[in-house]
Amino acid sequence: MPAPTASIRQPSLGEILLLGSLTAFGAVTIDLYLPTLPAIARDYGRPTILIGCAVYVAASLFCALAPTIEALVVGRFFQALGCCAAMVTCRAIVRDRYDHRDSARIFSLLMLVLAIAPLLAPTVGGWIAAAAGWHAVFYAFVAVGVAISAAVGLRLDESRSAATAQAARGQDVLSAYARLLAHKRLIGYLLVGAANGATLFSYIAASPDLVVNSWGFSESQFGLVFAAIAVGVVGSSQVNRLLLKHRSPDAILAWATLGAAAAGVALWLVALFDAPVPVVLAAVFVALSSNGLIAANASAGALNVDPLRAGAISGLMGGINFGMGAAASALAAAMYDGTARPLAANVAVALLVAAAAYHLLAKPR
Secondary structure (H helix, E strand, C coil): CCCCCCCCCCCCHHHHHHHHHHHHHHHHHHHCCHHHCHHHCCCCCHHHHHHHHHHHHHHHHHHHHCCCHHHHHHHHHHHHHHHHHHHHHHHHHHHHHCCHHHHHHHHHHHHHHHHHHHHHHHHHHHHHHHHHCHHHHHHHHHHHHHHHHHHHHHHCCCCCCHHHHHHHHCCCHHHHHHHHCCCHHHHHHHHHHHHHHHHHHHHHHHHHHHHHHHCCCCHHHHHHHHHHHHHHHHHHHHHHHHHCCCCCHHHHHHHHHHHHHHHHHHHHHHHHCCCCHHHHHHHHHHHHHCHHHHHHHHHHHHHHHCHHHHHHHHHHHHHHHHHHHHHHHHHHHHHCCCCCHHHHHHHHHHHHHHHHHHHHHHCCC
16 A cells, blocks of 8 residues: 655644644653652544543643542553653654655754753743642643643644555554564664663763762752753754755764764763863763754654554654663663763763664665
């Protein structure tokens, strides 16, 4: 069955904002909640999003009314399930509506929202908690979930083609995953995205102790360092969007993965030889900023392997990304020795894996 031909058109501002909201759903849910921690001691169509939003709203209300910390943890678990339905389906919607190159451009644009949300959410969460207590944060989640549900119901049309819907009806989820995992190129793209993303997870896990406790930065200075890394990722993602006007996503991945691997090795060397802190920070900035040149193109490449199963690919992508990210975070925490060497080693290995995965598996021949 031939793959559906994606239409080439310019997205409207409303469409970008709506897709951005779906992309940032999980990040906002995690980071809006951060300031309250001390106070608390088979179908890939639009119904998937609406069902996920309904689960999210119900779980948020449950969290607000939770009588014990154990009940709160259960509610947060179901919040995550609801978020995942929106985040996974969002990527499939982009691939349904845009071709390979335009998908990469849209993903780069959505990274603006995904990066800004974690920067603003803790501040907003702190204001809400200070004004009305930590329970109010979860009522805010309820309001956000209801608003996005209404926007999806009123503004987001079904994106699947008839061929995609027929393929989904004719194959169960496990069979679809088994068939997808037989694609060498898909495995390559998934590893590229997950390994590159693991560098950010490693940094998030290791940086608070490293920057504050080992290097002696204040908490406010740490916030500035964290923001600078976010600016680097966002900036490179927008450079990527501009490059896509003249280069294909795979052409950019070919040199970006090699450049990122070189940056990772350079970071490891400066950390190994105890370079001054500003030099190490500069190397960290360059290595992590590679995410903006790699993540969107790897996602677009993976979704282009089998457009009829974009939803299943998006699910695999999310599972592998967060699985490898969790492993990288745990490893970074376990290896921490008060220096930048474990973080640098993790980043270097991850970026070398990403480069090998692209050039040995994903790169078109």
